[in-house]
Amino acid sequence: MVTSRRTLLTGAGALALAAGTAVLRPADVLAQSRERSRPASPAGNLGLDAATLGLNANSPDDQSKALAAAIREAAQRQVPLVLQPGRYRVSAVPLVEGSTLIGVGGQARLVQAADSPIVIADSIRRVSLTHLTFDGMSQPLSQGRGLVEIDGTPQVVVEACSFTNSGQIGLVLRGSGGRVATTGFTGMGSSALFSLDASGLSVIDNTVRTCSNNGIQIWRSAAGDDGTVVQGNRISDIHFDAGGTGENGNGISVFRAGGVMIANNVVRDCALSAIRNNSGANCQILGNNCAHFGETAIFSEFAFQGAVIANNIIDDAATGISITNLDQGGRLAVCSGNLVRNVTRRKSPYAPDIVGGYGIHAEAETTVTGNAIDGADFVGISAGWSYAMRNLVITSNMLRGSPVGIGVSLVPDIRNAVIANNVIAGAANGAVVGFRYADAVTGDLTRGADERAKGIRVEGNAVTS
Template identity: 50%
Template sequence: MALSRRNVLAMGLFGTASVVLPTAAQSRGAAAGPLGHLGLDAGQLGLRPGAAEDQSRQLQAALKQAAARGAPLLLPPGRYRIGGVALPENARIVGVPGETHLVTASGQPLLIARNIGRAALTGLSFDGLDIPAAQRSGLLMAENVGEIAISGCAFAKAGSVGLTLDRCGGRVTASRFRDMRDAALFAIDSKGLTVEQNRVEDCGNNGIQIWRSQPGDDGSIVRGNHVMRIRTDSGGSGQNGNGISVFRAGGVIIEGNQLRDCALSFIRNNSGSGVQILGNQGRRCGEVALYSEFAFEGAIIANNHVEDCASGASMTNLDQGGRMAVCANNIIRKATRKAVPYSKEPTGGYGIHVEAEAAVTGNVIEDASDIGIALGWSWGMRNLAATGNVIRKTGIGISVSLVPKERNALIANNVISEARDGAVIGTEYGKPVTGDLTKAPDARASGIVVANNAVR
C-alpha cells in the first residue's frame, strides 16, 4: 500500500493502534480509506474538515460505526463544528494534536460520555468560543464512566469548565487548558482519577477541582501539573481563587506541581481527610499558599517550596474538627501580611499555622512579616510540637496560644535568628502576653515546654 504524508504522520503519532486493527477492520469487510490501517477515517464517513455547518449528526454516525467495528475513529486535521455528541461504549477518537479542532456549534458541551465503561480521546482540541455556559458545564462532560483516558488534548475558551468528570475513573494527562471562565477541570465523586502533567492557564475561579458531594475516600492523584494565573472572578472567601482545590475528598495525593499567580491559594484542601501535599512549588499567591482547613483528619504538607504569599501553610479549624497534621521539610519565604481579595483587612504574615495534634518539623522559614510558626489560635490549641525548624527574619519567631486552660506543646531544638519581637512568645488572641520564653519561664505559659533552642 502506498503511504501518503498523512499515513506517515499518523503512524508516527498513533502507531501502536496498527498492530491489531487491519485484521479487525478487514474481517468485517471495512473499506480501507487513507487511514484504514489504523482505524476508521472520519473523512471517509462523511465528515468534512472546515465545513461551515454543524456536523454533529455525521460525527455521531461515524462514532457508532467505529464502535460497532471495535476501531478508533480518526479525525483528520481541520475544524469541525459540533455539539452534544454522545460517546458510545468503548469510543476512541484520535486526532492530530494542535490540528484537529472541535468547535462548539451552540455553546453546549461538544462531547458527552454517560454510563459507559470506557472511552479514550487523544490529540483533540476543544474550543468553546467563550460562549457563557451553565455552571460546571464542560466542553467535554463525562458521567459515570468507569475509565476515561484523555491525553494530548487541548481545551480553550470554555464558557464555564473545560472538562467535567462526574463519578469517573481514568486519567487526564499531557493536556492543556486555557482561558476558562470558571475552571479547567472539575471532578466530583471520582473513582481513583489521575490528573497528571497537564498545563492550566488563565482560569476565572479555580484550576483543578477534586470534589465530593459527601465526605469520603476519593483516592485521586494530582501530579506534575503546571497551573498559572488563577483569578477569583466569582468572589467568595476560599471556594474560588485556588490553583488546586480539594473539597471533602479524602486520600488525595497532590505531588510535584508547579503553581504561579493564584488569587488565593496554590493548593486548598477543605474537609478532605488523609490528603497529602508533597513536593510542590508555588510563587505569588494572595492568601495561604498551602491550606488544610475545616473538617479534615490527617493531613501532610511536606517538602514544598513556596514564596511571595500572605501565609505559607495553615492546618486549621479545630472548631470544625480539623486535626492531626504533619508539616515538615518545607521552605517558606516572603510571607507578608496583606489585604486579601475578599476583605480590606490585612491578614496573614505567618509562615506556618497549626492547631491540634500537629508536628511541625524541619521547616525553613525566612522573611515572615509577623510570625514564623504560630501554634494555635484562641482556644484552638492542643498537642502541638515545633522541633528542628530554622526561622530567620520574622516578627515573632514562634508564637503559642495561651487561651486554653489546659495546654500541651513542645518547642525545642529550633534555630531562631533575627526575630525582632522575640524568639518564643505566649499570646492571647494574637496579642503577646509574655516575654521571650527562651530567656525566662513565665507562669502564664504552664504546659508549654521550651528547650534547647538556638537563638540569635
C-alpha cells in the same frame, strides 16, 4: 528450455494483456472489494477516517449528527475514529461504549456549536480522547457545565488534548476514573478540570493557564475516600471572579475528597491559594513548587482530620502554610521539610482586613518539624489561635528574620505544646512568645518561664540576634 516461476508469471501477464484484461495486483483486488462494499477507509494504522463517514473538515455546518454516526460506526467495529486536521462545529455528541477518538497531528478542532457540551459520555465503561482540541469559542455554558462531560465511566483516557475558551469548565468528570494527562487548558470561564466523586483518577503532567475561578478541582458530594492523584501539573494565572471566601481563586482545590495525593506540581500566580484542602481526610501535599499568592499558599482546613504537608517550596504569599479550623474538626497533621520565604501581610482578597505574615500556622495534633522559614514579616510559626490550640510539637525548625520566631496561643486554659530544638535568628520581638489572640502577652519564653504559659514546654532552642 527450463521454465522458471518468473517465466510463467510473465507469460500469464502477456496472455492477459492480449485478451484485453489488466493484471490485478493484490492491493487492487482489495481496493475494488472495499469500493463494492463501501466501508469506511482506514487512516493509516490509526483507525477509520471520519472523512469517509461523512465528516467534512472546515464545513460551516453543524456536523453533530455526522460525528455521532461516525463514532457509533467506529465503536461497532472496535477501532479508533480518526479526525483529519480541520475545524468541526459540533455539540452534545454522545460517546458510546469503547469510543476512541484521535486527532491527526493534534490539528482536529472540535468547536462548540451550541450552548451545550461538545461531547458527552454517560454510564459507559471506557472512552479515549487523544490529540484533539476542544474550543468553546467563549460561548455561553450553564454554570457547572464543561466542553467535555463524562459521567459514570471508570476507564477514561484524555491525553495530549487541548481545551480552550470555555464559557465555564474545560473537562467535567462525575463518578469517573482513569487518566487525564499531558493536556493543556487555557482561557477557562470557571475552572480547567472539575472532578466529582472520582473512582481512581490520575491528573498528571497537564498545563493549566488563565482560569476565572480555579485550576483543578477534586470534589465529592459527601465526605469520603477519593484517591485521586494530582501530579506534575503546571498551573498559573488563576483568578477569583466569582468571589467567595476560599471556594475560588485556587490552583488545586480539594473538597471533602479523602486520600488525595497532590505531588510535584508547579503552581504560580493564584488569587488565593496554590493548594486548598477543605475537609479532605488523609491527604498528602508533597514536593510542590509554589509562588505568588494573595492568601495562604497551602491550606488544610475545616474537617480534614489527617494531612501530610512535606517538602514544598513557597515563595511570596500572605501566609505560607495553614493547618486550621479545629472548631470544625480540623486536626492531625505532619508539616515537615518545607521551605517558606517572603510571606508578608497584605489586604485580604475578599475582606477589608489585613491578613497574613505567618510562615506556618498549626492548631491541633500537629507536628511541625524540619522546616526552613525566611522572612515572615509577623510570626515565623504560629502555634494555635484563640481557643484552637491542642497537642502541638514544634521541633528542629530554622526560622530567620521574623519579628517573632514562634508565637503560641495562651487563650485555652488546657494547652499542651512542645517547642524544642529550633534555631531562631533575628527575632527582634522574641524567639518564643505567648499570645492572646493577636496580642503578645509574655516576654521571650526562651529566656525564662512565665506562669501564663503553663503547659507550654520550651527547651533547647538556639537563639541568635
